[in-house]
Amino acid sequence: MSIEAQNLNVYIKDNHILKDVNIRLPEKQITCIIGPSGCGKSTLLRTFNRLIDSTEGVKIEGKVLVDGQDIIHSGAEITELRRKIGLVSQRPCPLPMSIFGNVAYGCRINRMFKKRKQLIYHVQKNLRDVGLLDEIKGRMHTPAARLSIGQQQRLCLARSLAVQPEYILADEATSALDPISSKTVEDLFVSLKERYTIIMVTHTLRQALRIADNVVFMYLGQVIEAGPAQQVFNHPQEELTQKYLAGAFS
Numbered sequence: 001m002s003i004e005a006q007n008l009n010v011y012i013k014d015n016h017i018l019k020d021v022n023i024r025l026p027e028k029q030i031t032c033i034i035g036p037s038g039c040g041k042s043t044l045l046r047t048f049n050r051l052i053d054s055t056e057g058v059k060i061e062g063k064v065l066v067d068g069q070d071i072i073h074s075g076a077e078i079t080e081l082r083r084k085i086g087l088v089s090q091r092p093c094p095l096p097m098s099i100f101g102n103v104a105y106g107c108r109i110n111r112m113f114k115k116r117k118q119l120i121y122h123v124q125k126n127l128r129d130v131g132l133l134d135e136i137k138g139r140m141h142t143p144a145a146r147l148s149i150g151q152q153q154r155l156c157l158a159r160s161l162a163v164q165p166e167y168i169l170a171d172e173a174t175s176a177l178d179p180i181s182s183k184t185v186e187d188l189f190v191s192l193k194e195r196y197t198i199i200m201v202t203h204t205l206r207q208a209l210r211i212a213d214n215v216v217f218m219y220l221g222q223v224i225e226a227g228p229a230q231q232v233f234n235h236p237q238e239e240l241t242q243k244y245l246a247g248a249f250s
């Protein structure tokens, strides 16, 4: 079980955005993707669940293997791929429906339960897992938009988790949150890594230092260095990584 990119190149119109990326992301760990703004972190994440397909003028070369299957060229089923690989984006984007409806949505699409009772139980479980169940007591059927931003982000995470993914991609998932919500969501990811393979684009180096098991450092569309967090942070091999860690560019 892993996500692996082999000679991956992504072009958007005439721009070469990802350049010959070769990485393998270990399972049941947190991998943090770091690097300066515009280096291709989001593009890489969006390639992993093929959200990149919706970008106009995109061309993909090379392979992305998810559990050994090439998802770019094998005619992988997109709905199933996105169930298996959930994405939490930078800004929470709850669906315009109730709290319950948000978490139930994917379960319904994937026909996970025959009985409503099972669905209700499952929704409650997932809300509990993200620490929301007690907070929203009695408000399960009120609009999700009424939650605070931090609560909305946890709701979006619950929505992703409810369809029982194997991988969770998070793109600067705490950057829009206040410090307390941010810490809550960050802790949540750490608690989830026993069950899921988590790939996070982190917006601060400090966050990566706190939670990463593995680190991928990108610069101008290339993976410069990747490996266990201890190694990359304490003994970076590449000069560019050393400079980045020293704060030479952000």
Ligand SMILES: Nc1ncnc2c1ncn2[C@@H]1O[C@H](COP(=O)(O)OP(=O)(O)O)[C@@H](O)[C@H]1O
Pocket (backbone or CB within 6 Å): 012, 015, 017, 035, 036, 037, 038, 039, 040, 041, 042, 043, 044, 055, 056
């Ligand atoms: N839809 C798009 N059209 C054209 N260029 C894009 C598009 N999306 C991203 N890019 C370019 O790709 C590069 C990498 O972007 P991105 O993956 O968002 O970087 P990061 O997440 O590291 O900040 C940037 O130069 C950006 O301008």
Ligand SMILES: [Mg+2]
Pocket (backbone or CB within 6 Å): 041, 042, 043, 171, 201
């Ligand atoms: Mg980005």
